[in-house]
Amino acid sequence: MAGQVCIEIRDVYKRYKSAQEDSLSQVSLSIMQSDVFGLLGPNGAGKTTLISILCGIIPVSTGDVQFFYNGKPYSDRERKSRIGFVPQEYAFYQELTPRQNLDYFGAMYNLPPQKLEARREHLLEVLGLEKAADKKIGTFSGGMKRRVNLAIGIIHEPDILFLDEPTVGVDVQSRNAIIRYLQQVNQAGTTIVYTSHHMSEAEEFCKNIALIDHGKVIAAGGLQHLKSVHHAGSLQTLFINLTGEEYRD
Amino acid sequence: MFKLYASLRKELLLLINDKVGLALMFLMPLLLVFIITIIQDSAYKMVNENQIPLLVVNHDNGKEGGKLVDLLTKSGLFKIDSQNAIPQESLKSELLSRGKMIALYIPATFSAGLESNAEDVSTILMDDLGLERDTTAREKVSMPKLSFYNDPVLQENYSYSVMSVIQSYMSVIENSLMIDRMYANMDIAERSAKLKDKMISNRVGIDQIVARNNNSTAIPNSTQHNVPAWTIFAMFFMVVSLGSNIVKERINGSFLRLKTMPTTFMVVMFSKMAVYVVVAALQVALTFSMGIWILPKLGLPKLSVPDNVIATIAVIFISSMAAVSYALMIGAFAKTEQQANGFGAISIIIFGAIGGILVPTFVMPGFMQFFSNFSPLHWCLEGFYVLFLKGGSWQDLRTVFAFLGIFIVFCQLGTYFKLRFERII
Numbered sequence: 001m002a003g004q005v006c007i008e009i010r011d012v013y014k015r016y017k018s019a020q021e022d023s024l025s026q027v028s029l030s031i032m033q034s035d036v037f038g039l040l041g042p043n044g045a046g047k048t049t050l051i052s053i054l055c056g057i058i059p060v061s062t063g064d065v066q067f068f069y070n071g072k073p074y075s076d077r078e079r080k081s082r083i084g085f086v087p088q089e090y091a092f093y094q095e096l097t098p099r100q101n102l103d104y105f106g107a108m109y110n111l112p113p114q115k116l117e118a119r120r121e122h123l124l125e126v127l128g129l130e131k132a133a134d135k136k137i138g139t140f141s142g143g144m145k146r147r148v149n150l151a152i153g154i155i156h157e158p159d160i161l162f163l164d165e166p167t168v169g170v171d172v173q174s175r176n177a178i179i180r181y182l183q184q185v186n187q188a189g190t191t192i193v194y195t196s197h198h199m200s201e202a203e204e205f206c207k208n209i210a211l212i213d214h215g216k217v218i219a220a221g222g223l224q225h226l227k228s229v230h231h232a233g234s235l236q237t238l239f240i241n242l243t244g245e246e247y248r249d
Numbered sequence: 250m251f252k253l254y255a256s257l258r259k260e261l262l263l264l265i266n267d268k269v270g271l272a273l274m275f276l277m278p279l280l281l282v283f284i285i286t287i288i289q290d291s292a293y294k295m296v297n298e299n300q301i302p303l304l305v306v307n308h309d310n311g312k313e314g315g316k317l318v319d320l321l322t323k324s325g326l327f328k329i330d331s332q333n334a335i336p337q338e339s340l341k342s343e344l345l346s347r348g349k350m351i352a353l354y355i356p357a358t359f360s361a362g363l364e365s366n367a368e369d370v371s372t373i374l375m376d377d378l379g380l381e382r383d384t385t386a387r388e389k390v391s392m393p394k395l396s397f398y399n400d401p402v403l404q405e406n407y408s409y410s411v412m413s414v415i416q417s418y419m420s421v422i423e424n425s426l427m428i429d430r431m432y433a434n435m436d437i438a439e440r441s442a443k444l445k446d447k448m449i450s451n452r453v454g455i456d457q458i459v460a461r462n463n464n465s466t467a468i469p470n471s472t473q474h475n476v477p478a479w480t481i482f483a484m485f486f487m488v489v490s491l492g493s494n495i496v497k498e499r500i501n502g503s504f505l506r507l508k509t510m511p512t513t514f515m516v517v518m519f520s521k522m523a524v525y526v527v528v529a530a531l532q533v534a535l536t537f538s539m540g541i542w543i544l545p546k547l548g549l550p551k552l553s554v555p556d557n558v559i560a561t562i563a564v565i566f567i568s569s570m571a572a573v574s575y576a577l578m579i580g581a582f583a584k585t586e587q588q589a590n591g592f593g594a595i596s597i598i599i600f601g602a603i604g605g606i607l608v609p610t611f612v613m614p615g616f617m618q619f620f621s622n623f624s625p626l627h628w629c630l631e632g633f634y635v636l637f638l639k640g641g642s643w644q645d646l647r648t649v650f651a652f653l654g655i656f657i658v659f660c661q662l663g664t665y666f667k668l669r670f671e672r673i674i
Contacts, residue, residue: 080509090501108255
């Protein structure tokens with residue numbers, strides 16, 4: 001149900017052990033249900049840290065994160081069943097085939113065998129992996145690996161999908177296929193939270209964004225609204241205007 | 250249950266796809282058992298059953314050198330190659346060029362020296378007994394020395410064994426000469442045979458009794474020692490497969506991905522342990538089968554399996570758990586696959602060396618015997634030896650279970666805290 005808050009992030013701080021500075025500082029955001037929300041920022045801005053917190057991989061130092069579905073809050077247990085996570089790394093077994101990986105991770109999401117089989121075959125087909133479904137992933141191109149990574153994250157049809165740079169290092173065709181499929185997933189009602197360094201891709205894909213730099217949210221809201229407020233013709237110009245031109249290594 | 254099934258299936262598929270790991274876990278123990286058992290068995294036979302090739306150069310001017318060669322030949326222990334034409338100076342080069350490992354040189358004054366010594370002993374005895382004797386002055390010849398040549402590659406203990414055998418035959422000759430000389434000095438030379446026979450032939454024998462429990466029928470031999478020892482070694486080598494699997498899953502983010510899913514990490518770890526305990530059991534089945542059915546066909550001793558089957562299964566299980574737990578800990582602490590493989594393999598070789606797999610602990614210096622207590626392989630081996638060689642009972646296994654239990658708990662806790670520190674658990 002669009003128009004309702006799906007994720008509420010309030011005053012989140014995160015400082016890693018032995019770190020001198022906060023990785024996230026006073027981050028507050030509201031992400032709406034069925035949105036495609038872009039978390040954008042330069043290298044080291046804190047995007048992956050925020051996604052890791054939202055997925056429950058790392059805890060906050062202070063602050064609070066709450067999940068809702070149709071206005072009702074999730075329990076921790078429900079949250080794990082209802083979120084999907086596609087990390088930046090190829091977080092699967094390259095010695096196994098796409099079919100074997102989907103079987104394993106699908107089972108970990110509590111999918112019953114029949115539903116798992118149906119979802120597995122559907123995803124292999126729509127992501128163009130059918131012909132390679134029984135080949136070891138180690139031999140695949142970067143684009144195919146990205147699609148397997150995505151398939152694992154959405155096998156259980158999550159309500160909320162977190163994508164950490166899902167198209168990094170892939171060719172135009174694979175990127176196009178991934179984005180096209182993610183748009184379909186979003187149209188079916190899944191909320192997408194996404195990070196990327198591809199500004200044109202983010203501009204095409206996201207409805208709302210938050211620009212993060214040095215662990216702080218420096219701008220958040222509707223993409224068109226932010227471009228207009230900051231007199232930027234494109235997302236890339238907006239990004240450079242707000243984060244500067246110096247290198248972030 | 251479906252999760253557990255999927256997790257077990259995944260571990261099994263990963264294992265099947267790890268060809269190098271499978272070869273290390275299944276081919277290596279078979280090769281090790283096969284090669285080491287044959288080598289040790291042939292070394293045992295060389296000393297105890299086969300004739301030892303011995304090059305003999307007898308330059309003795311008297312009869313005693315010939316007697317010694319005769320005794321050595323009749324002993325059946327040596328295959329004598331007499332080459333009396335070889336001068337002593339060239340014996341070293343002859344030994345090496347003839348491909349013989351050992352040679353014995355009998356000097357020209359061998360008989361004269363022995364007879365002179367026997368005369369001295371007889372004189373002392375006659376004088377002490379106040380008996381009359383022949384006082385004709387005889388030429389003194391110093392006690393002769395045999396020269397024993399050995400190839401430098403020959404092990405020291407092997408040379409000592411052969412020299413001990415020669416020494417024991419020398420005692421026979423020396424005693425015989427002394428008796429002959431004493432009886433001759435007493436003018437009853439013709440009566441010496443009875444005493445010589447009594448003294449030389451009727452010697453104290455030694456019964457070898459193996460200290461094992463009465464119910465054991467196992468005979469200590471190279472198979473009984475090597476099959477359990479190298480099986481344990483191979484079990485622990487699973488660190489290369491399991492350890493690197495865990496490192497991969499940690500590094501590529503699979504573990505972190507699992508953390509976002511509605512599952513418990515216990516399922517993952519339990520599946521890994523279950524699959525690799527089965528692998529260890531298969532290793533045992535494979536090597537023991539080889540010991541029971543294949544080695545005897547090659548002329549090697551047959552593996553005798555203990556009667557206490559439950560205790561044997563318990564020892565196999567706790568040894569497998571120790572190996573799996575160690576592999577998990579290495580996988581949790583290693584930063585890269587190379588670290589897990591390198592450190593894992595080297596640590597197993599070190600544990601094996603100090604644990605008595607390569608050489609028995611009782612031949613080690615005291616401080617090394619103390620350190621062997623810190624090797625899990627030592628306690629696994631002890632468990633197998635209690636059953637396979639000593640015919641021991643559950644009570645004899647208490648220390649083994651206690652030490653291995655402590656080791657397993659230590660490794661499991663180490664793994665748990667390391668993964669927790671990395672926020673994987």
